[in-house]
Amino acid sequence: MRYKFATEKRAAKYLRYAVGEILLVVIGILIALQVNNWNEQRKIQQDIDNTKRALEEELENNISSITNLLMSGYELSDLLKEFRENRTLKDVKYGQGSFYDKFGIFDTYVRELEVENLDALIAHEKSLSHYDKALLPIARNVRRTIAMRKVWETKATELSLDRFREFADELPWYYDTDSISNSKRDYYIQNNPNFRNKAIHYLNFQLNENVFYASGVRSGSLILLWKLQQKKSTNDGFSTFLLEKGLVPFKKINCDSLTQMKPEFIGFRNVFIIHNPSSHDVILNKFDGQNNINRKLKLNANSERMLFMDENEYIQLGDSCQTVFSPVRNGFLLLDNY
Template sequence: MIKLFHNIRKQLLEQDKISNYLKYAIGEIILVVFGILIALQINNWNQNRIEQETLWGYLNNISINIENDLKQASDLNFINEQLANNTQHFWRLRSKKDFTFTDYKATEDYLNILFNLESFEPNTSGFETLKTTGYLGKLQGTDIETLLLTYYESAAQVSKWENKGRTFLDNLLMENNKTNWGFSYEALFNLGRDSTAFTEIKDNYQKMLNAPTYDAAVVSHGYNNFLPSKLKLHFIGKSILDLINQHKLQASDQVMRSVALYKTDFSDIGQEEVVINGIIPKSVHILTDSNKGFDKLKFEGHENYLEFHINPNLNWAAAMFVVDSLGFNNRPSKDFTAYKKIQVELKGKTGGEKLELALKDKYDPDDGTESRVPLTLSKDWQTYTFDLQKDFPKANLKHLYQLAGFVVQDPKGMTLKIKNIQFLKE
């Protein structure tokens, strides 16, 4: 090809056709430039392809880390749930007058689980690689960048809290070990093989169970405080996994709005959402209670709804969504006067379950006199809408404390599922 061009130039010069030669030379230059541009474009495409493959390789590694994190969080949540559910049983056993060897084994199992509880430790290796290699910058402005930053910020905070809790338990155990309880830990170990020695240490062992250090340790896990963290990590982590699996960088508006709720500030003005697709905003707290104690209601978080299981044989039971406060104020409240209605999306396990929806302001007494409206559930999701002024005349919307409460007075018990609770301005 080069030889052909050379012969053409030679012929044009020999024939003294300067103008034709110049046209030809310009064309040749354009052709060369065009070739260079094509080569550069191909190189850029190839480089971009390599960078994209590398980026998604990093993201795939992150997805493996997050999957393991979520499994770890679920396992820890399960253990914390078991501890919380068995707290009242522990209190009863340690105070029994006829404390038996079976009771000893039950309390010892509980304490072994409590004092050997692991902390949440997220795997950040994939995310750290993404940052150190500069590839995080290639996600700038995308939803997945926001989700990743939110997830690892939350994971670090949860890990910090859990490690503080672990240190707290370790310090309590060290403090407890300073006291001579009249038996050795070797004696406790031998009890697992020889129950005949149990009577010799029973009184001292039961005295230790009632020590203030054990009070503090058990109280610290009387409620499953890990559950909200697990729900938050699961939602954000699952959203990231879905995007990576679908090879997408942008999430739905609903996902991003839900993430924003986790960052809701603690202002005096109430926000619209109390629960959105099973997600609880940062400024909302869940309380449960019954005439026989809060542990008679089991609260679980699922992928897009919340579930309350109310045990039978209760005079009354309640699941409440209240205003949370970083300052731990007594009955913090918010101003909801801008809203006209409240809307809830619920269903029952079998359908036909009867309960009441209640709102309460910061001044309402805890005697059941707050405004309530009756509800009958379906076994399918159903939306119920109520007028705040008409249906809840006693609730002072300027200082609303209980944003939604579900009161059950059914001796058979029930399972209540909640997907959405929100206030409407129109």
């Protein structure tokens, strides 16, 4: 056709036809590129969806593993308390094998946590939806806490091995299990100040570093898992979700009864979840063991956050005392009906 227009010297039609051909080619290329882009975006979104599903399972596994470690921590804190007060040491039940009876307190309590899908979600940052991008600060915090716990777990393992080597070098009967060796072991544990000091030091180190960071991993992982499941969840809310995971609400105490409050013995510092399901913001004051405010915080309506708490600390709702909350083992703070 272009040849016909050219031979007939119909230049205007020739140019219009040529431009039309070029436009059709360009439009075809653009359509092909757009289709290719749609396919690529669909593949990326499918990869993100698969990553999120795998991450839910990964978090479930980590939460279960960390919960077992925390149960070991609560038992160790009870053993430490009794050992300090009465110089008696019970066998470890939750430990990994309770190495040589009461020397099981020096076990390392190693937990390998999965991070592959957590890292994958973070790597997808530029392709995430607005809702999923809001999960990244939580995901990054969980990842950092896992890394920090690994550092302290390694340090605790090194200290544990040092202690086992020291005892093996010092005590010729250390690896023996006959009745005479067992009697020597019991006498050594109850009467040797060197063992006592090393045991107290190791347990404090294990509880307030390795197990402490584990509590942070669990709290962050629970929040992230809830956010991932929230759109498809059929339960009544975050507090129900936490209850289903085995967590327990803090003790609620009237302000008039504050002087009679007997805090539950926890045994080590913890990172707890605070949940405000109400439609308004709340002000919280955190008190230390001497009844002094050491932190004031605001919790927005319908939100949750994590809070580090030491032994014997408690939470007061409002500047003028409305209610006091005392932490418990495996606890979380639920601010309902306020």
